[in-house]
Amino acid sequence: MNDDERYEVFVRLVMKHEPRVRSFLRGLLPTWHDVEEVAQEASLIAWRKFDDFEEGTSFGGWLLTIARFEALKYRRRVARSPLVFVDEVWDQLAEEASGEEDQQIRRQHLEICLRSSSAEMFATGILIANKVKKSVQIFCQWE
Secondary structure (H helix, E strand, O other), X not given: OOHHHHXXXXXXXXXXXXXXXXXXXHHHOOOHHHHHHHHHHHHHHHHHOHXXXXXXXXXXXXXXXXXXXXXXXHHHHHHOOOOOOOHHHHHHHHXXXXXXXXXXXXXXXXXXXXXXXXXXXXXXXOOOOOOOOOOOOOEEEEO
């Protein structure tokens, strides 16, 4: 395989697994800016080490491992900054970000329910304000 073909294979594999890597990194890092920076660095390292990748094994798993180590390196580097959060704050930010994704999924399910033409189905939105997380739960009920 020549260098152009090798590069094309690599780019296709990275593009296929990029959403999963970004989602994984979002759980480890507090902002999308951080995710973007670490994802790019992980991709560069993966390209440099692509010769070490064993064909027939999981490229996604290999790339996630690189991304994980890069996220840890990034957090250590950021921790040296005088303006840094303690780990508990990072964990809380990641938890809240994951809650936002859950809320988006609930909203999508509600939209599907509301668009349904079935006469037997009705949607009820129940808002439950949680003092700590300020989360909103939406339930779609079938009649």
